[in-house]
Amino acid sequence: MPRAIQITAFGGPEQMQLVELPVGEPGPGEIRIRHHACGLNYIDVYQRTGLYANPLPLTLGMEGAGVVEAVGEGVTHLKPGDRAAYASNPPGSYSEARVMPARCVVKLPDTIGFDTAAGMMLKGLTAQYLLKKTRPVEGLEPGDFVLFHAAAGGVGLIACQWARALGLQLIGTAGSAAKCELALAHGAAHMIDYSREDFVARVKDITGGRGVKVVYDSVGKDTWEGSLNCLRPFGLMASFGNASGPVAPFAPGILGPKGSLYVTRQTLFTHIATREATQAMADDLFAVVGSGAVTIRIDQRYPLAEAGQAHRDLEARKTTGSTVLLP
Numbered sequence: 005m006p007r008a009i010q011i012t013a014f015g016g017p018e019q020m021q022l023v024e025l026p027v028g029e030p031g032p033g034e035i036r037i038r039h040h041a042c043g044l045n046y047i048d049v050y051q052r053t054g055l056y057a058n059p060l061p062l063t064l065g066m067e068g069a070g071v072v073e074a075v076g077e078g079v080t081h082l083k084p085g086d087r088a089a090y091a092s093n094p095p096g097s098y099s100e101a102r103v104m105p106a107r108c109v110v111k112l113p114d115t116i117g118f119d120t121a122a123g124m125m126l127k128g129l130t131a132q133y134l135l136k137k138t139r140p141v142e143g144l145e146p147g148d149f150v151l152f153h154a155a156a157g158g159v160g161l162i163a164c165q166w167a168r169a170l171g172l173q174l175i176g177t178a179g180s181a182a183k184c185e186l187a188l189a190h191g192a193a194h195m196i197d198y199s200r201e202d203f204v205a206r207v208k209d210i211t212g213g214r215g216v217k218v219v220y221d222s223v224g225k226d227t228w229e230g231s232l233n234c235l236r237p238f239g240l241m242a243s244f245g246n247a248s249g250p251v252a253p254f255a256p257g258i259l260g261p262k263g264s265l266y267v268t269r270q271t272l273f274t275h276i277a278t279r280e281a282t283q284a285m286a287d288d289l290f291a292v293v294g295s296g297a298v299t300i301r302i303d304q305r306y307p308l309a310e311a312g313q314a315h316r317d318l319e320a321r322k323t324t325g326s327t328v329l330l331p
């Protein structure tokens with residue numbers, strides 16, 4: 005029977021157990037995929053702790069790549085033997101094989117390896133919708149400044165490169181000098197080590213006092229207030245994660261005096277709700293990776309059985325770029 009990493013209670017990495025689970029035949033609209041690599045994402049931590057609740061028992065993981073073994077009724081865009089990859093809801097990618105909805109699975113170009121695919125689908129589609137579709141009301145033009153927190157992480161390093169390809173000046177933050185160097189080498193125009201520096205003051209300095217048009221904030225609790233203070237009038241606060249903890253409730257009244265700001269909370273799963281939208285975004289991602297403008301760094305690899313250690317390292321801020329689990 006295929007092995008998988010499952011939790012039966014919310015909590016720390018010690019809840020993650022390697023188990024054997026039966027995998028049946030795909031039903032209508034489903035496929036069965038055998039994974040060659042699974043992606044690690046911070047959302048897996050939120051699901052493990054219960055911050056994002058799912059029914060238990062739960063096989064973790066929302067990103068993977070492998071070979072389609074079987075397709076259910078009505079699935080026309082995939083067939084057995086196809087190389088494929090996905091970012092998906094529901095979770096379940098920390099496994100050797102699974103049955104899942106076909107809607108979020110796309111064929112993988114021959115030029116993209118399984119490890120790379122598993123390290124880029126959820127993170128790359130997220131960078132895609134943030135930079136292309138989550139834009140301030142005044143738009144984004146080449147040369148504009150954007151602020152992107154945790155710029156040396158999985159989503160972050162893809163965003164640095166993609167922002168450069170779009171002509172944007174990405175100001176990034178990261179928690180060490182080495183991480184700042186890494187992000188600069190991947191296209192960030194400026195980096196701020198927010199473990200040592202006041203990022204609001206540095207953003208004001210870099211932008212000549214004006215602030216940025218948009219902040220992409222996945223750190224959450226620790227950066228929320230400062231991020232709002234980095235925005236110029238009519239700027240957009242795009243919150244998309246909570247690595248430091250969820251943002252506390254706030255009064256909309258604070259947005260007026262700060263410059264009639266806009267706030268949004270985005271999730272990838274709204275953007276990839278249909279097969280057509282998923283395919284269009286994936287095509288854009290495959291094109292930017294295929295052109296060489298964005299490279300996917302797999303900086304950590306763990307056997308699937310060591311997924312708990314991967315979570316510990318991710319939460320301890322020891323990782324950079326993408327991480328894959330190998331079944």
Ligand SMILES: NC(=O)c1ccc[n+]([C@@H]2O[C@H](COP(=O)([O-])OP(=O)(O)OC[C@H]3O[C@@H](n4cnc5c(N)ncnc54)[C@H](OP(=O)(O)O)[C@@H]3O)[C@@H](O)[C@H]2O)c1
Nearest residue numbers: 045046157158159178179222244245246247248271272321
């Ligand atoms: N809403 C969506 O659609 C969506 C989709 C994908 C990802 N996300 C979010 O985007 C973020 C990045 O995801 P990822 O998988 O690529 O992870 P990641 O960026 O590789 O790892 C998270 C990073 O957050 C930073 N961080 C800041 N405060 C932290 C804290 N208290 N504890 C742990 N880390 C902290 C760390 O970088 P430094 O040490 O440099 O601070 C850490 O490396 C996550 O918050 C994730 O939930 C959201």
